Amino acid sequence: MNYKLLFAAAAASVLLLGGSTLAQEKKQLAFVVNASSDFWKLAEAGVNKAQAELGDGYELQFRYPAQGTAALQNALMDDLVAAGTDAIMISSADPKNSIDAFNKVAAQVPLFTTDSDAPQSKRIAYLGSSNTAAGVQAGEEMVKAMAGKEGKCMGFVGFLGADNAVERITGFKQAIEGKGIELVDVRGDDVDFTKARTNVDDVLVANPEINCMVGFYSYNSPKIYEALQAANKLGQITVVAFDEDPVTLGAVKEGNFVSTVVQQPFEWGYQGMKLMAAYLGGDKSMVPADGLIIVPTAVINKENVDAFSADLKAKIGG
Known part of the structure; x- marks a missing residue:
């Protein structure tokens, strides 16, 4: 052997x-x-x-x-x-x-x-x-931007029933209450990007009274931008966004969006x-005892968008 x-x-x-x-x-x-x-x-x-x-x-x-x-x-x-x-x-x-x-x-x-x-x-x-706190920030941004003018706002979101959507909408409503601004409705799209764009197009045709918009999910605000651009209404409708899509950040830098509330x-x-x-x-x-670890959100506007964009590029390697 x-x-x-x-x-x-x-x-x-x-x-x-x-x-x-x-x-x-x-x-x-x-x-x-x-x-x-x-x-x-x-x-x-x-x-x-x-x-x-x-x-x-x-x-x-x-x-x-x-x-x-x-x-x-x-x-x-x-x-x-x-x-x-x-x-x-x-x-x-x-x-x-x-x-x-x-x-x-x-x-x-x-x-x-x-x-x-x-x-x-x-x-x-x-x-x-804290999506409620983020919604409050967005509402406060809208109040500042409208500067006492009456507002009829339309919101756009992916999942209407998701907690993050419900909480953002709730926070936004809290901030605009008694300020002459109304969130008339929120249109859901179930994360269908084509529907997200169509929702904005439909509102522009059917709801001429709308003079402010909120994109509650990251892709909603770019779709708002596309629709407003196609309708030659950029700058005519006040927009507050969420998250840091490049189109959104570009719109903030241009002054076509008021600001965007970003997460981390x-x-x-x-x-x-x-x-x-x-x-x-x-x-x-x-x-923690309550099971909640909150990572703060921030408001990005024309003054700090360049610094924020540079930090983003560094984190994702350009």
């Missing part, structure tokens, strides 16, 4: 098994978003920064669902759990109707939310903006991954 060959084969087996064990010990963390939108590039950059700092002991995934629906998101989470993912952070497309799905995942791995919370679920914590999705990705890594390591000190 060739004992040298047997020994070599046994040693190779140990190496292979050892390598497999090491691979399995690598912690798998996933960040799941609600739609394929440029807004999420900053969060992805934050996840990449966290990966560089956490090192080879972690594998971080940034996942887009095939479409922005709760069913596909929840199926994606099930797939991640089945594949051995150790913790998940999600921006839910429909948190109110995803409680059972969230609880199913939360029973197997630590689950965190971002952007749009699901406080009735068994998620561990929410890390993101880079920090959601970065802090979210560090939070989950710490939690898996047994450190739960970063989770």
Whole structure:
């Protein structure tokens, strides 16, 4: 019997098994978003920064669902759990109707939310903006811009029932109450970009009394810009935006939009991954008693848009 060959084969087996064990010990963390939108590039950059700092002991995934629906998101989470993912952070497309799905995942791995919370679920914590406070900021910007003039505003958003949308709208209404400004209606589009544009076009034709608009989701304001430009009404309708789409920032710089209320999705990705890594390591000190980790929002206007844009480019590598 060739004992040298047997020994070599046994040693190779140990190496292979050892390598497999090491691979399995690598912690798998996933960040799941609600739609394929440029807004999420900053969060992805934050996840990449966290990966560089956490090192080879972690594998971080940034996942887009095939479409922005709760069913596909929840199926994606099930797939991640089945594949051995150790913790998940999600921006839910429909948190109110995803409680059972969230609880199913939360029973197997630590689950965190971002952007749009699901406080009735068994998620561990929410890390993101206070959407109500962001809505108040947007409303205050509209009040300043209208400068005492009566306003008939139309809002545009993706998911009308999502918590982040409801809270932004609520905050906006709080800020404009008693100021001679009315939010006449909010049109939803279910993250259908074509419908988002059509919604604005329809309002311009059917509602000539509208003299102010609010884009509550990141892509809504660029669609407002496109529609106003096509109708030769840029500058004639007062617009307050949300988030930092390049078209939105350009419109703010031009003076065609008053301002935009921005979140910090880079920090959601970065802090979210560090939070989950710490939690898996047994450190739960970063989770507050109320389960809310609020990352502040900011107002970007003509005075600070250049500095903000330069910072964005630095974070996403240009």
